[in-house]
Amino acid sequence: MLGRPRGELSGFRGPEAESRYLRAYEDVLARWPVACQQLTVPTPFGDTHVVASGDTKAPPLVLLHATGTSSTGWMWNIEALSERYRVFAVDIIGEAGRSRQSRLLRDRQDCVQWLSSVLDELEVPKPLLAGWSFGGWAALAFTVDEPQRVAKTALLAPFGSLAPYAPAVLLFLKIGPYLPMGPPGGLALRMMSPGYRFDHDFALQFKLGGRYFKAADPRASVFPQPFTDDELRSIHVPVLLMVGDRESTFDPYRAVAQARRCIAQVEVELLPGIGHMIAMETSEVVNATLLRFLDA
Numbered sequence: 001m002l003g004r005p006r007g008e009l010s011g012f013r014g015p016e017a018e019s020r021y022l023r024a025y026e027d028v029l030a031r032w033p034v035a036c037q038q039l040t041v042p043t044p045f046g047d048t049h050v051v052a053s054g055d056t057k058a059p060p061l062v063l064l065h066a067t068g069t070s071s072t073g074w075m076w077n078i079e080a081l082s083e084r085y086r087v088f089a090v091d092i093i094g095e096a097g098r099s100r101q102s103r104l105l106r107d108r109q110d111c112v113q114w115l116s117s118v119l120d121e122l123e124v125p126k127p128l129l130a131g132w133s134f135g136g137w138a139a140l141a142f143t144v145d146e147p148q149r150v151a152k153t154a155l156l157a158p159f160g161s162l163a164p165y166a167p168a169v170l171l172f173l174k175i176g177p178y179l180p181m182g183p184p185g186g187l188a189l190r191m192m193s194p195g196y197r198f199d200h201d202f203a204l205q206f207k208l209g210g211r212y213f214k215a216a217d218p219r220a221s222v223f224p225q226p227f228t229d230d231e232l233r234s235i236h237v238p239v240l241l242m243v244g245d246r247e248s249t250f251d252p253y254r255a256v257a258q259a260r261r262c263i264a265q266v267e268v269e270l271l272p273g274i275g276h277m278i279a280m281e282t283s284e285v286v287n288a289t290l291l292r293f294l295d296a
Contacts, residue, residue, distance in 0.1 A: 010094045010101045010216040017212035021096060024205040028072040031201065033079040038098075041121035045105060045114045049091040049098035050122065054082035060127040061085035061294065062119070064135030066157075066277070068188065068206050070097035073132070075202070076283035080291065088122055092135060094216050096209030105222045111138050112145045125149065128294050132156040132279050133249070137224040143239070144231050154240040154290055157247055157278045160224025162232075162255035169249045191248060193275035202280075232262035239266045240293040242286060244274025267293060 012018035029036075029051070039050040051071045061081060065073045071089035074081075081087050091097030093114055094105055105111050115138065119127065128151050131139030136158025143153045159165065169191070186207055189198055198206075215221070241259045243252045252270065259266050269289055274281050 006217055007104060007220045008214075008217040009104065011214060013212050013214060021205070021208045021212050022098070024201070024208050025070060025072060025097065028075060028201045028205050032072075032075060034082050036078075039122075040098075041118055043093065043114050043117035043121070044103060045093050045110065045117075046100045046102035048093055048114075048118050048121075050118070051089040051091075052087070053078055053089070054084075054086045056086055058084060058086040060122075060124040061087045062124065062127045062129050063087060063089045064092060064115075064129070064131035064138050065089070065095075066133030066135055066279075068096060068209050069132075069202075070095065070205070070209070072202065072205065074279065076280050077287055077290070080287035084291065084295065085128070088124070088127075090118060092138065094221070095134075096213035101216065104216055104220055106220060107222050108141050108145070111222055112142050115142050116146060116149070119149065126151050128152050128154075130154040130156065130290065131158060133159050133276065134224060137161045140227060143235055143237060144227060147235065147237060150237050152238045152240070152294060153235075154242070154293060156242050156286065157244065157249070157276050158241075158255075159249040159276075161226055162241075162258045163250040163252075164226060166249055166251070189277070193277040193281055194246070194248070196275060196277060196281050198277075198280070226258075229262050232258070233264070235263050235265075237265065238293070238296075239263050240269070240289070241266060242269045242271065242278060242289060244271045244276070244278050244281070246273060246275045249276050 034053050036051050036053045040047050063074050071091050074089045091099040093099045094101050126149055129139045136155040137160045140161050143150045256268050279286050
């Protein structure tokens with residue numbers, strides 16, 4: 001902890017580290033099941049990488065990924081979603097991926113400003129929004145703070161949003177950034193989805209991200225916190241919440257109860273036998289549920 005400068009930005013641990021990770025990233029993206037464009041858009045917090053798929057005239061859908069997965073984590077969902085939507089899978093700034101941070105995301109307002117800038121550059125004034133894990137928290141923050149810019153919001157296992165962190169996960173998140181070689185990716189995957197067999201290429205990318213990419217200084221960066229009752233009650237756009245009953249990063253039943261109690265237009269799907277990596281573990285169910293919600 002003492003060796004890290006306060007306010008340090010995220011980034012790779014060196015040129016070779018970056019090269020190894022990006023090779024793994026491109027190996028996953030090479031298997032992207034539909035045609036795509038790789039875009040780079042400027043924001044006040046750094047250049048943000050976006051993988052765009054689907055008909056350019058279709059309604060826009062913006063995907064925000066889980067921590068550590070990057071936009072490639074949506075590989076098991078993109079084919080179904082891009083049949084009906086122009087899908088923008090965003091590499092969240094400050095995360096392992098192709099985005100490059102130039103300014104800290106210090107708080108929720110910075111996260112909202114960053115996403116607003118991405119949408120401005122993509123010329124997407126009011127998209128459908130789907131977020132998974134940390135991406136779910138970011139999507140919910142944007143929905144609360146910029147409701148006029150969201151058509152609908154889908155939340156997949158949104159940690160730090162509707163229920164407190166599980167103690168073991170909180171400890172992992174607090175200590176991981178200070179470990180000499182970063183948080184252990186293999187252990188993280190096992191914690192999030194015990195027993196699930198991850199795709200080899202994706203698992204390698206995830207592990208290399210944990211090893212070779214340094215998160216921004218956690219003492220000065222945003223850390224997701226659950227939203228208040230009043231904030232959730234302010235939401236008047238349709239919201240879908242999907243969570244597995246084997247969710248390990250927070251209490252899924254508490255999150256479901258909070259959403260039902262406070263969000264006016266909420267649809268809830270509690271999926272049996274599913275853990276935190278929900279978009280992969282049960283992609284067919286997730287895809288069908290997302291499309292039904294988004295199409296309605």
